[in-house]
Amino acid sequence: MPSPPRPAARRAAIALATIPVMILLSAPAQAEKRVVVNGRITAETGEGMASWPVSLLATQRYVEISTYTSGGKVSEVSAIATDANGYFSFDVPRKRGYHFLFIRLSDPERLDTVRYLKPADIEITAQVRRGGLATVEAVIKTHPDWPEVERRIAEAGGALTPRGRILRSIGLPEKVAQSEAGEEEWWYFTHGVVYLFRGAEAVGSRRFDPVVAPGGASTPSQEGGAS
Numbered sequence: 001m002p003s004p005p006r007p008a009a010r011r012a013a014i015a016l017a018t019i020p021v022m023i024l025l026s027a028p029a030q031a032e033k034r035v036v037v038n039g040r041i042t043a044e045t046g047e048g049m050a051s052w053p054v055s056l057l058a059t060q061r062y063v064e065i066s067t068y069t070s071g072g073k074v075s076e077v078s079a080i081a082t083d084a085n086g087y088f089s090f091d092v093p094r095k096r097g098y099h100f101l102f103i104r105l106s107d108p109e110r111l112d113t114v115r116y117l118k119p120a121d122i123e124i125t126a127q128v129r130r131g132g133l134a135t136v137e138a139v140i141k142t143h144p145d146w147p148e149v150e151r152r153i154a155e156a157g158g159a160l161t162p163r164g165r166i167l168r169s170i171g172l173p174e175k176v177a178q179s180e181a182g183e184e185e186w187w188y189f190t191h192g193v194v195y196l197f198r199g200a201e202a203v204g205s206r207r208f209d210p211v212v213a214p215g216g217a218s219t220p221s222q223e224g225g226a227s
Contacts, residue, residue: 040137
């Protein structure tokens with residue numbers, strides 16, 4: 001029958017057994033993964049776009065085949081607005097279960113689609129994965145029809161006139177025609193509405209299901225990124 005261990009040997013065995021526990025207790029907690037982004041949004045003139053909406057999006061998957069994009073489930077991690085000079089920044093915890101990150105520079109409820117083209121989403125996944133600061137610089141492009149919209153608004157007598165309000169809210173008509181009653185018709189096929197004018201006076205409108213404009217014309221836009 002083996003003899004029991006001596007007291008010194010027992011103390012040494014207990015000390016060795018407790019070392020792993022002590023190491024675990026003394027090890028620092030794993031640093032929280034964060035997403036840090038700095039950026040600036042400017043106009044084509046180089047001037048900062050103040051109070052421009054910026055969103056940080058996380059998506060579970062991202063596939064791009066030609067013009068087809070799919071973002072799987074998309075989550076808005078944070079949303080802010082640029083400062084007076086167009087600068088913005090994010091510093092937020094990394095969202096688990098989401099593998100790709102985008103900066104979105106358009107808010108459907110606030111984007112002035114008559115004056116500006118819709119900016120594409122900007123992917124920052126690679127920058128974040130490298131563990132560094134993601135930097136974004138973007139230029140908001142003016143809609144090519146905007147100079148003509150401004151000219152016609154001025155010609156109509158300003159943005160508060162019947163014609164001016166329509167031009168400022170949905171842009172140039174896709175077709176202008178004369179009705180049998182002598183009224184001028186402004187057709188907005190992709191919006192599903194035609195406005196009727198007699199001289200400077202608005203005399204009515206008709207609604208219909210939106211359709212593609214004659215010749216396939218549509219309002220230019222820029223798409224891309226998470227969806």
